Amino acid sequence: MKALSVDVELVPFILLLVLVAIAAGLVGSLTGLGGGVVVIPLLVVLFGTSVPIAIGTGFVTILATSSATGAVYVRDRLSDLRIGMFLEIATVPGALIGATVTVFLSHANLDAGLLVALGIVFLAILPGTVARRHIDVPPPLPADRRSRHLGLSGEYHDNATDRDVPYTAARTSPALGVMFGAGVVSGLFGIGAGVFKVLALERYLNLPMKVATATSNFMIGVTAAAGAGVMFAAGYIDPIIAAPVAIGTALGAMAGSRVLPGLRNQTVRLVFLPVIAILAIEVILRGLGLA
Amino acid sequence: MTTEPAPPTSGPPLVRALPAEAYIRMTWVLRTGLVLSLAMMGGALVAYLVANPGASSSSILSANPILQYLSLSGLASGLVSGSITAYLTVGLLVLVATPIVRVASGLYYFRRAGERTMTAVTFTVLVLLLVGVLVIGPLVR
Numbered sequence: 470m471k472a473l474s475v476d477v478e479l480v481p482f483i484l485l486l487v488l489v490a491i492a493a494g495l496v497g498s499l500t501g502l503g504g505g506v507v508v509i510p511l512l513v514v515l516f517g518t519s520v521p522i523a524i525g526t527g528f529v530t531i532l533a534t535s536s537a538t539g540a541v542y543v544r545d546r547l548s549d550l551r552i553g554m555f556l557e558i559a560t561v562p563g564a565l566i567g568a569t570v571t572v573f574l575s576h577a578n579l580d581a582g583l584l585v586a587l588g589i590v591f592l593a594i595l596p597g598t599v600a601r602r603h604i605d606v607p608p609p610l611p612a613d614r615r616s617r618h619l620g621l622s623g624e625y626h627d628n629a630t631d632r633d634v635p636y637t638a639a640r641t642s643p644a645l646g647v648m649f650g651a652g653v654v655s656g657l658f659g660i661g662a663g664v665f666k667v668l669a670l671e672r673y674l675n676l677p678m679k680v681a682t683a684t685s686n687f688m689i690g691v692t693a694a695a696g697a698g699v700m701f702a703a704g705y706i707d708p709i710i711a712a713p714v715a716i717g718t719a720l721g722a723m724a725g726s727r728v729l730p731g732l733r734n735q736t737v738r739l740v741f742l743p744v745i746a747i748l749a750i751e752v753i754l755r756g757l758g759l760a
Numbered sequence: 761m762t763t764e765p766a767p768p769t770s771g772p773p774l775v776r777a778l779p780a781e782a783y784i785r786m787t788w789v790l791r792t793g794l795v796l797s798l799a800m801m802g803g804a805l806v807a808y809l810v811a812n813p814g815a816s817s818s819s820i821l822s823a824n825p826i827l828q829y830l831s832l833s834g835l836a837s838g839l840v841s842g843s844i845t846a847y848l849t850v851g852l853l854v855l856v857a858t859p860i861v862r863v864a865s866g867l868y869y870f871r872r873a874g875e876r877t878m879t880a881v882t883f884t885v886l887v888l889l890l891v892g893v894l895v896i897g898p899l900v901r
Contacts, residue, residue, distance in 0.1 A: 476816045476817060476818045477816065477817040478815075478816060478817075479809060479812055479813075479815040479816060479817070479819075479820070480809055480813075482816075482817040482820065483805065483809060516817075516821075517821060518821060522824070529852065529855065529856075532855045532856060532858065532859065533794065533798075533855065535859075536790045536791075536793060536794040536855070536858055536859075537794055539790055540787045540790035540791045540794070543783055543786050543787045543790065544783065544784075544787040546783055550778055550782065550783070550786065550866060551778065551878065554863070554866050554870075554878065554881060554882050554885065555878070555881055557863070557885045558881050558884055558885055561885050561888045561889060561892075562888060564892075565888060565891070565892045565896055568892070568896075569896055569900055572900045572901075573900065576900075618877065619877060619878060623777065690790075690858070690859040690862070691859045691860075691862070691863060691885070691889070693859070694856055694857075694858075694859040694860055694889055695888065695889055695892050696892075697856045698856060698889060698890075698892035698893035698896075698897060699892045699893070699896050699897045699900070700897070701826070701852070701853075701856060701893065701897060702830065702892075702893050702894070702896070702897020702898050702901065703897045703898075703900050703901045704824065704826055704827050704830055704901055706826060706852060707820075707824045707825070707826060708801075708825060708826055708845055708848035708849050708851075708852050709805075709808065709820050709825065709845065709848065710820065711852055712801040712802075712804070712805050712848050712851060712852065713805060715797070715798065715801060715852070715855060716798055716801060716802055716805070719794065719798055
């Protein structure tokens, strides 16, 4: 794939950005990966933006998509605000550290290394997106002391079975550790790192799949705000690039959330994940100077 | 403010549901923040396209206008002078601020419920978010 090597007029350039962002928001929503995973490599590979500007734009993408889809989860009480707020104490410092490291790497002219790492992380998260747990509601585990103290439990109404499903968070310490790591990855690369967040919420906290997905989405926005704040104040968000991308991904994500109920998730993932894998490989090759 | 109950050491977990009002308020914050920021950015983007008919992609990729608006005084003077990129920047700031306002509203509800630990947790998250924008970003610029 070649970058736009010729000088393009502003209107078609912005329109192309919006269209690519709509596609990214749609694919990100349908695959559950979020828009950043598609937008960041395309900005670098197709539009020729610098790596930190692409990463800064990735944060803006996450903010737009998580606000667009997160409002529905919060309204329907699928997002557990208490558990989400509690875990943000780990993801936010992680994102601050990750974004700071990205700025330093960029200052040190290590963009190529950042690109290779970005591509590898993108490839690494793809299997986790396909191999999702098939247990909607796991068997209950005893709550630990911290979970009891903070009241990290609740219930939601499952429309599919028309019953209220209670749940309780367990094993909060390892979950906090994974969340810190997810925050670092998110801050470093401008992605939501939802795969890691859902892993911590499902596997360690033992939350039902729907609550885990919705709470992860709720948290992703706050984690991205931490990274975006650093990148913004460091001057690595370009409003003329970020604005059309934010508008496009929000529209794409909203369209995706409307289309999603009529599609089989696994089929959608299997169709689009090879495309994302190719983009990730292209990013690695570019980082290595081979593309 | 009520007193936070002592943590139980065993038995069933303590369920403390946030009031429905908290969910309604946070949904409102997310929707309003998104709509406001997209409207501001959309309007400013159209104005930018109209005002710069001869601009090209290379001019966008080579210069980042946000560098002028990283200080409050720079942003304020840009807004006063009617700079379109300053308005685009404000749209972006509204988008970045939306989750931060959501955390602040969570702080309000936990404090109102007298939950000291969750209040402290949420307050710490809010402080960290502000430190990122106001301290770390400018320091590493």
